[in-house]
Amino acid sequence: MADTNILGFQNFIYFHGVVEDRNDPMQVGRVRVRCLGIHTDDKEVLSTEDLPWAQVILPVTSPGISGLGHSPTFLVEGSWVFGYFRDGASCQEPCIIGS
Numbered sequence: 001m002a003d004t005n006i007l008g009f010q011n012f013i014y015f016h017g018v019v020e021d022r023n024d025p026m027q028v029g030r031v032r033v034r035c036l037g038i039h040t041d042d043k044e045v046l047s048t049e050d051l052p053w054a055q056v057i058l059p060v061t062s063p064g065i066s067g068l069g070h071s072p073t074f075l076v077e078g079s080w081v082f083g084y085f086r087d088g089a090s091c092q093e094p095c096i097i098g099s
Helices: none
Strands: 014-021 029-034 053-056 080-085 094-098
Touching: 029 053, 029 080, 029 094
Parallel strands: 053 094
Antiparallel strands: 014 029, 014 080, 080 094
């Protein structure tokens, strides 16, 4: 049997959350999101800097490389987003699919 430790075979965990940081050091359009029910609201317990970077899924009209197509994202701090975790129950690799 094929490896079942991939997205869709065991866990598909989605989230709603709010963008807290958009200053991606890699400058590839990632943002940090505080996910409802996954991350505590208490920033003393889990600071913004400790949130994982979320990849923003772009439309097929934007290659997302070399400055071609559309800007990576217009998400700003306070934007509400919807997405899923690419790594399932580990909840460390968020992907945003809408806002």
